[in-house]
Amino acid sequence: MTNLLLLIPVALILGALGLAAFLWSLRSGQFDDLDGAANRILFDDDDRPRQG
Amino acid sequence: MESCQHCGSEVPASSPVGPQFCCRGCAAAHSLLQGVGLSRYYEWRSIDPTVRPLRPDDDALAPDYSVHVRQAENGSAELHLMVEGVHCAACIWLIESLLSRQKGVRSARVNMTTRRLVLRWNPEETTPEEIVAPVLQVGYRLIPYDPAQLGAETIRNEQELLRCMAVAGFAAANVMLLSVSVWAGHFSGMDWATRSLFHWISALIALPATVYCVRPFFRSAVNALRSGRTNMDVPITIGVTLASAMSLFETMRDGPHAYFDSAITLLFFLLVGRYLDSRARGRARSAAEELVGLSAVAVTVLSEDGSRQLLPPHKVEEGMTALVAAGERIGVDGVVIEGASDIDTSLISGETMPGTVRVGDRVFAGTLNLLAPLRIKVSAVGERTLLAEIVRMMETAEQGRAKYIAVADRVARGYAPVVHSLAALTFLGWVMFSTIEWQTALLYAVAVLIITCPCALALAVPVVQVIASGRLMRQGILLKSATALERLALIDTVVFDKTGTLTLGQPELLEDGAWSKEDLAEAAALAMASKHPLARALVRQAPEVAVAANVEEVPGCGLKAGDLRLGSRRWLGVAEDDTAQGPELWFERPNRKPVRFAFQDQLRQDAAEVVSALRKRGLKVELLSGDREATVARVAASLGIERWRAACTPADKCARLAELAAEGRHVFMVGDGLNDAPALAAADVSMSPSTAADVSQNTADVVFQGHRLGPVLEAIEVAEKSGRLVKQNFGLSFLYNVGTIPIAVAGLVTPLIAAIAMSTSSLVVIANAMRLSRRKTL
Structure with missing residues (x-):
């Protein structure tokens, strides 16, 4: 019983963290361009245009 | 034949910068990229044959950017542009690199999914025209747009669905974890205190999540009820709400069963379906918007x-x-x-x-x-303007068209009342004819609602839609309307426009033996100097010719260079005779008999096949054209179309469609011109090539790309298949209901059974719809 009292909150907190991370990434526009993001990792760093 | 090092298209033998490049624009673009050290682009890119080749326009008019420039934070100016000509990720890299190397540019970011560019710069240092010049020179086309007007609403809705989906997914996973323990506990003797604790935790997670996630369904259900209809969202909302409320009540009185998991998993499944559906259509829409933006001219x-x-x-x-x-x-x-x-x-x-x-x-x-x-x-x-008049005519036609009700809503109309009265009967039956408490009877009634909650039913249509529109989009067919497929499956008559639809809308030289190779070469040298479609058609047949000196263009007559004249019959003074049919050019040289070049608007390569395939399917094919009778008759004859009309005005076309509708026919109109737009609006369902006038594309339910007419057939075929699959899906979900409703009415459904039944039925429906994505080659 006592281990449940520990494990259930842990499970919930971890899940909630994941959810929060997802909502944050959604808000900061990381889901706006999935195709682009998949391809951008292939550009070499020295070729990256500078971003302002 | 060599292919151009810049744009990848074939190099014509006449190219002044051959054999590496097809035109001067491409050569200039190539040296521009060499100059700024971005030639690695050529190694990285992969050319997408469906996208416009990367060839600089020499005659395109630069749009007015200043109207669309907006203020951004910290003194930057901001401009939103649509990019045409993006083939692959290397294009994104190239555009961003070119732009950020310009003086004064603060950021440039291309969205590869939507093919849109956001550009920020310091307005004191530079102007937008200056910044984008190299990108235009390489061959991309940039069209400014107002982000507030283009699809902002869809994006908001989509984001809301995605957020709801995330919350529902989180809640469903956690509640399911607890529920599985409770189910296992029923068999292994879990004590009531632990079970109660688990139910309370489930309630704590599921209730807020349900309230949050049910909103999209709730809104649509309320809207439907307000206008006196029901749709699929009404039983969903009622089912989920009652299931949650009843479970809370059970939890409070330490009952053995709670349905939190059913309610929230159901919402999760439905939100996934709805999100995919909106994404698939959103993509088609944005592509269509892009096409429309291209033709807007200052x-x-x-x-x-x-x-x-x-x-x-x-x-x-x-x-x-x-x-x-x-x-x-x-x-x-x-x-x-x-x-x-x-x-x-x-x-x-x-x-x-x-x-x-x-x-x-x-x-x-x-x-x-x-x-x-x-x-x-x-x-x-x-x-x-005449244009506005045509638009007005189109609106009238649209109002006249009976509003089509989606299959899902029609089913829901019958389904919702039946289910709700069944639940009510279950409750009354148990209360009146048994000795159980009314609370338990209510629980049974709710179980009926949960088990019949149209999970599979609500997924039946969207899943098929998503897969169908995905399959069509891969072939360059964009569905703009949600019900286009359903309406397409019902058609029995196909009406075509001629110019630009059955034909490519550009004349081709006829090889009728009236001219020799030598005649052609000499005439083409003159024609090189002109943009007239006939002159261009002549040049296409003799691309290796060098342009003649001192060519002068006489409007309405033709071309002149010294003693040589190329132009209309009247201008050259050739007598009228029987051969005067269709477009022609006459070529006159001193002391020689004038030579005649006849032209014909070429049919789309597969037009005849498509028309005969349509007839084989038992569809009536008609041709309505604004062109002259002789031309239309010839096209109709060569395609085997028996019913045709020439010299139709937009109003004539509308009238013919009204006639057909009065005969009880379901008409599929395929057309491209502005003159077709009212008819497109009047037809049951309509389609336009992507080369069509913007108004027509806006009106059409389906837009197709490319030079072939095959998409017409493909769209009908996919529509019929998906119609069949939707029917099968409805059948499957009804079958499932017929099997489970008696169990629910008998009060034998536990949350475990509900969960198993619901997910199996959803999976079956999805698996059935997946069959559509297996592509059969035509």
């Missing part, structure tokens, strides 16, 4: 002090003087006050051949000026 207005100014058409006033360069589309209605030229009116009238205009003639918005610059006194703007 008007060059000459002010009184002689300076030129670019204005969007709605800002032009009556009485102003507009300048139209050769090769430019006319943006307003007006009267020619200076100059003479040939005008291509195919977009408005459907005529293949250009007409000549001189001072005093009227010209209309949407037509293309071919030969020489014109000055036009603006006679009508906005509502009064």
Whole structure:
């Protein structure tokens, strides 16, 4: 019983963290361009245009 | 044949910069990239054959960027642009690199999914024209747009669905974890205190999540009920709400069963379906918007002090003087006050051949000026133009069209009342004919609602839609309307327009033996100097010829270089005879008999096959054209179309469609011109090629790309298949309900059974729909 009292909150907190991370990434526009993001990792760093 | 090092298309033998490049523009673009050290682009890229080749436009008019520039934070100026010509990720890299190397640019980011570019720069250091110049020179086309108007609402809705989906997913996973323990506990003797604790934790997670996630369904259900209808969202909302409330009640009295997991998993499944559906259609829409944006043209207005100014058409006033360069589309209605030229009116009238205009003639918005610059006194703007009149006609036609009700909503209309009365009967039955408490009877009634909650039913249509539109999009067919597929499956008559739909809308030289190779070469040398469609067609047949010296273009007549003349029959003084059929050019040399070149608007490569395949399917095929009778008759005969009409005005076309509708037919209209737009709106379902006028594309339910007519057939085929699959899916979900409802009414459904039944039925429906994605080659 006592281990449940520990494990259930842990499970919930971890899940909630994941959810929060997802909502944050959604808000900061990381889901706006999935195709682009998949391809951008292939550009070499020295070729990256500078971003302002 | 060599392919161009820049754009990848074939290099014509006549290229002045061959064999590496197809034209001067490409050579310049290549050296530009070499110069700034970005030539690695050529190693990285992969050319997408469905996208416009990366060839710089020499005659494209630069749009007016200043109208769309907005203020961004910290003093930057911001511009949103649509990019045409993006083939792959290397294009994104190239555009961003080119832009960020410009002086004063603060950021440049291309969205690869939507093909849109956000550009921020310091307005004191540079101008937008200067920044984008190298990108245009490489061959991309950039069209400014207003982000507030384009699809902002869809994006908001989509984001809301995605957020709800995430919350539902989180809650469903955690509640399911607890529920599985409870189910296991039923068999292994979990004590009531632990079970109760688990139920309370489930309630704590599921209730807020349900309230949050049910909103999209709730809103739509309320809207439907307000207008006196029901849709699928009504039983969903009621089912989920009652299940949650009942479970809370059970939890409070330490009951053995709670349905939190059912409620939230159901919402999760439905949200996934709805999100995918909205994404699939959102993509089609944004592609169509892109196409529309391309044809929006600014008007060059000459002010009184002689300076030129670019204005969007709605800002032009009556009485102003507009300048139209050769090769430019006319943006307003007006009267020619200076100059003479040939005008291509195919977009408005459907005529293949250009007409000549001189001072005093009227010209209309949407037509293309071919030969020489014109000055036009603006006679009508906005509502009064011919274009606006056609749009009005289109709106009337649209109102006349019976509003189509989606299959899912029709099913829901019958389904919701049945389910709800069944639940009520279950409750009453248990209360009246048994000794159990009313609370337990209510629990049984709710179980009926949960088990019948149309999870599979609500997924039946969207899943098929998503897969069908995905399959069509891969072949360049964009579905713009949600019910287009359902309506397509019902059609029994296909009506085609001619110019630009059955044909490619551009004339080709006929090899009729009236001319020799030598004649052609000499004539083509003259024709090289002209943009007239007939001259261009001539040049296409003899691309290796060098342009002749001192060619002069006489509007309405033809071309002249010394003693050589290439032009109309009348101008050359050739007598009229029986051969005067269809478009032609005459070529005159000193002391030689004039030579005749005849042309014909070429049919789309597979037009005949498609028409005969349509007839094989038992569909009636008709042809309505604005072109002349002789031309239409010939096309109809060569395709085997028996019913055709020539010289139709937009109103004639609408009238014919009304006739067909009165006969009880379901008409599928395929057309491209502005003159087709009202007919497109009047038909049961309509389709346009992506080369069509913007108004037509807006009206059409489906837009297709490419040179082939095959998409028409493919769309009908996919529509029929998905119609079948939707029916099967409905059948499967009803079958499932028939099996489970008795168990629920008998009060035997536990949350475990509900969960198993619901997910199996959903999976079956999805698996069935997946069969559509297996592509059969036509």
